[in-house]
Amino acid sequence: MSMSKAARTINATAFSYISSWALLTAAELRVFDHLPARSQDLSAISPDPDLVDTWMLTLADAGIVFNNEGVWNQTDDMATLLSGDNSYVDYLGGQVMQQMTPRLTLGHTGENVLASVLANPASRRGYQGWFADPDEARAYQSSQHAGSLGPAKALARALPDPTGRVLDLGGGWGAIAQAVAKRHNVDVDVVDFATVVSSAPAGSERVKFLAGNALDPATWPEQAYDGVVLSYLFSSIPGSAQEPLLAALADRGVQWIAIHDFMAGSGRWASAWSLQHAVFVPEHRSRSADAIGAMLNAAGFDTVSSAPLIDEMTTLVVGTRG
Numbered sequence: 001m002s003m004s005k006a007a008r009t010i011n012a013t014a015f016s017y018i019s020s021w022a023l024l025t026a027a028e029l030r031v032f033d034h035l036p037a038r039s040q041d042l043s044a045i046s047p048d049p050d051l052v053d054t055w056m057l058t059l060a061d062a063g064i065v066f067n068n069e070g071v072w073n074q075t076d077d078m079a080t081l082l083s084g085d086n087s088y089v090d091y092l093g094g095q096v097m098q099q100m101t102p103r104l105t106l107g108h109t110g111e112n113v114l115a116s117v118l119a120n121p122a123s124r125r126g127y128q129g130w131f132a133d134p135d136e137a138r139a140y141q142s143s144q145h146a147g148s149l150g151p152a153k154a155l156a157r158a159l160p161d162p163t164g165r166v167l168d169l170g171g172g173w174g175a176i177a178q179a180v181a182k183r184h185n186v187d188v189d190v191v192d193f194a195t196v197v198s199s200a201p202a203g204s205e206r207v208k209f210l211a212g213n214a215l216d217p218a219t220w221p222e223q224a225y226d227g228v229v230l231s232y233l234f235s236s237i238p239g240s241a242q243e244p245l246l247a248a249l250a251d252r253g254v255q256w257i258a259i260h261d262f263m264a265g266s267g268r269w270a271s272a273w274s275l276q277h278a279v280f281v282p283e284h285r286s287r288s289a290d291a292i293g294a295m296l297n298a299a300g301f302d303t304v305s306s307a308p309l310i311d312e313m314t315t316l317v318v319g320t321r322g
């Protein structure tokens with residue numbers, strides 16, 4: 001690699017926080033709902049059109065907006081993703097900006113959180129500690145729900161055809177469960193922490209929300225399940241708890257397990273999102289899709305398929321019994 005290529009490679013990562021913050025702020029301030037607009041038309045957001053210009057030019061360089069004769073605009077596809085109710089901006093401006101970035105960067109105290117967790121890994125409190133505060137759980141889940149609605153449809157399509165009730169462990173507010181219930185016409189039970197399920201929005205009659213702990217099978221419903229979905233659960237629990245969890249599900253007689261998550265080596269953003277979880281999940285482990293497939297094999301699920309789900313970010317690994 002030449003020196004100039006090395007410098008470009010470093011800068012591409014070192015400075016991407018600027019365009020990222022410009023986008024997250026645009027999501028928080030819902031600027032995309034106001035486009036097309038000139039900078040001076042955005043006076044409700046800022047009285048300084050020159051400042052808005054600089055902000056929008058950053059977003060234009062990142063390919064998010066474009067300028068046509070002084071008017072800032074977005075393509076139809078961008079508008080679909082970034083404007084209106086229940087759009088991707090709810091997730092970017094909500095969970096990503098408000099709750100995730102402070103857990104990785106400078107926190108609420110100005111201290112470098114990543115550096116401090118590297119020095120003291122035992123300080124991580126996990127989702128259980130985080131969601132002990134019901135307001136935090138609600139804020140997180142409302143934007144997680146918005147973020148999971150799109151992937152939920154793709155995940156539901158990719159499942160083995162369920163022949164009976166499905167369990168969604170760590171299912172949050174049920175975006176995946178609703179999509180599975182709808183596509184396959186089956187009942188789905190969502191198990192998550194009490195603070196999460198107690199505030200879940202009413203969904204279809206086919207989806208039930210139950211308080212429980214994925215790490216404690218005694219808290220799972222006494223119920224036979226055809227299959228189980230674990231969407232982002234492996235990123236959310238200690239690595240040492242993953243094998244016992246699969247063994248407990250196998251003991252319950254499930255016919256398939258679908259694991260959807262950030263997996264090492266599975267794209268540009270997969271490890272980045274693992275790191276975002278590793279800073280607050282105790283004993284977090286990054287695993288590749290192959291390693292997860294091997295764990296499913298060891299738990300008795302001999303046929304394993306693996307495919308990307310969210311481009312450059314997540315993989316779906318499904319294990320089924322023979």
Ligand SMILES: C[S@@+](CC[C@H](N)C(=O)[O-])C[C@H]1O[C@@H](n2cnc3c(N)ncnc32)[C@H](O)[C@@H]1O
Nearest residue numbers: 127148170171172192193213214215231232236
């Ligand atoms: C990233 S969210 C994913 C939510 C949902 N599965 C989805 O794909 O949209 C991780 C979820 O795992 C849940 N979770 C983490 N640890 C858990 C545990 N020990 N028991 C139950 N749920 C847990 C969290 O409360 C949260 O809802």
